[in-house]
Amino acid sequence: MLRSIRFKLTLWYSTIVAVTFFVVGFATYQFVSRMLNASLDQSVTNEVQWIAAHMEKQDERQESAANMRDEIQEHSRFSPLKEYVEIWDTAGHIFYQSRNLTGDTLAHYLIAPPDHRWLLETPTNFRDHDIRLAFNKTSRASIYLAMPTTIVTSALSELLNILGWMGPAVLVLAVLGGFFLARKSLSKVTKVTEAAKRITADRLHDRIPETAVDDELGNLILTFNEMISRLDASFEQMKQFSGDASHELRTPLTVIRTQLETALNSKVSPAETKMIIARCLDEAIRMSGTIENLLLLARSDAGQVAMKADRVDVKELMVQTYEESVILASQKSITVTLQKADPVTVQGDEYRLRQMLLNLIDNAIKYSRQKGAINLRLVREQNAARIIVSDNGIGIPEADLPRIFDRFYRVDRARSREMGGAGLGLSITRWIVEAHGGTLSVKSDLSVGSEFTVTLPVSG
Ligand SMILES: Nc1ncnc2c1ncn2[C@@H]1O[C@H](COP(=O)(O)OP(=O)(O)OP(=O)(O)O)[C@@H](O)[C@H]1O
Ligand SMILES: [Mg+2]
Incomplete structure (x- = not known):
């Protein structure tokens, strides 16, 4: 009290x-x-x-x-x-x-x-x-x-007399007035507290009733509601994430289980058994890749991934990944060209920057037709290094563009899975770029091709 x-x-x-x-x-x-x-x-x-x-x-x-x-x-x-x-x-x-x-x-x-x-x-x-x-x-x-x-x-003693009895009267009035004034202005706060108490983790869609008045309390309610909206969104995201993650892990497990059940059948020939084992191994590799990516994202959310701050020669990195990508792309007879490679260094984590580049090149190969073409460019600008990975592949519909960086988001689920994607590559790429203080953007035309641009600040 x-x-x-x-x-x-x-x-x-x-x-x-x-x-x-x-x-x-x-x-x-x-x-x-x-x-x-x-x-x-x-x-x-x-x-x-x-x-x-x-x-x-x-x-x-x-x-x-x-x-x-x-x-x-x-x-x-x-x-x-x-x-x-x-x-x-x-x-x-x-x-x-x-x-x-x-x-x-x-x-x-x-x-x-x-x-x-x-x-x-x-x-x-x-x-x-x-x-x-x-x-x-x-x-x-x-x-x-x-x-x-x-x-x-x-006259003075008369005045003193008046002041003498007015004093206690004014004090009593002030106490009563103060008490009612405080009660009146705080009654709304009590209502807000009760409304806020009702909003629990599973009732995050509820909001505190907003008042029409633009006063301190109105602002407080607005701020509360905005906070609940953010909590609601991140709870939804978490639910979606864990739902998608378990789905992604269940699918390869189901495949492995079905394959192994078939292998147990005595009629299966040794050659077929070998093929089944190879398919299971494939699924296991894919699953461990997904788990690795999931763990990386979870650790990055918790701020547990230490990002190095070395001087990285981006030109050299670009040349190395270009050489690797030529081999990877050869399976689909895709030609990769390194059109431009300005000398430039940035401050960052070489391992993560390579992972970022490989993710973009991997997508470009995955989402291109046979005999396609991929183009890599490294352009030095005044205070930035611009890395551009473009392809003449299947392209991305405009409506999907804003969502391709979301976790587990794939334009064509069935097709991406066929190619082994879980929809985590671009989320990881964006996280790496942003951790280096850069930006990642995309331009794409359906059936024409896509172009991903990474802009990184230059260390000097
Ligand atoms: N170069 C590209 N051309 C066309 N579509 C692309 C390209 N890059 C990405 N996409 C689309 O964006 C989606 C998300 O890409 P992301 O790299 O995050 O996932 P993924 O490649 O499907 O799986 P993962 O990278 O986890 O193996 C892809 O499923 C694909 O639909
Ligand atoms: Mg990918």
Whole structure:
């Protein structure tokens, strides 16, 4: 439970909301506190300035002191906040004191000595509440004016109160919201998991139902389905491969068995027995060839065939295989010509490259008529060696061309078997070419002939 993504998402979501709330709450508190204090300071300052200006004006008009006191008292009545006012004259006597100060003097509460021109303080020992006290010394008088700070502190404690109960409420909402959000977005994942669980090795044709939405989950399903398709294809390939392989091995075995049963018949003459044994040997040779090829392909699939990286003189290799092929082709009176052999070396495995060439020449001989012609060419290009094996044999139908490199694929099964082919030669050839970083291509016209081209990178 604690490890589930749902739990983690909820935890993250709640933590982020809680931290955001705390930061916003703290910033709001600071801002409101600063604003209220500034506005209180402004009020106190305005009042002091008004009194100072007023006294100066009254002096100019030479009005009586009583008149001046009345006007100051009248002015403070209209102040939106309670004011404490005290004015001392230059002789050191109290010139004016607001009634709410009777028996007390504001001058006592000033923290700094009154030899400054302007002071703004918050004494904490004034009656039962704090005040903001301003002091202004003019040429005519010393003005003390204070206002209670309760307006600021009560507003701030109210704000703190609101934030205090909103915090837990926001946290509960965040936990619930996070939990539902996580559950909603993960419910689809659960569905995908269940659908994926149902797809077993023998149900690889099934797919996870795709959603129309092109979101992360849609992409995940698509990727899953593509992966299952690939698995399906390779399972099919494996099934096909093992089916074909057992078929290929069963056929020669059946032939051997039938032949041996015939030989056991007492009426068979010694000459006939010899012929039967020769036929069995033929089948056994063919079978061991097929098994060898099958093993090679299986090992190459598993990456167990080490490919050498020697410098191979392809011209020499070409000349040698040409000489061998002249002998092989002579049985069908086929003429082999080495039309061109440029000097070229590649990096690779000589044994495998020879096997590749012999496979192509073997096909050219097998699928050509008597007295046919085979042409070999080795052309050096800028960065590549091009080996071309062409014949004027039976050719390959266009529809079969893309499949002739598949394992066990033969254009005419019956005919190829007659000639001893299992359909593995070109698969091995393609594997060798690709392991050397090259490409293998084919051009063919039915009844005209075929041309196989191997392109290998040149080592320099
Ligand atoms: N030169 C060619 N001319 C005509 N058909 C060809 C030629 N080369 C290959 N093919 C066709 O391609 C098929 C596959 O060739 P591949 O060499 O893989 O198998 P194979 O020759 O039948 O058997 P194997 O090579 O295993 O003995 C052949 O059965 C044949 O039908
Ligand atoms: Mg072949």
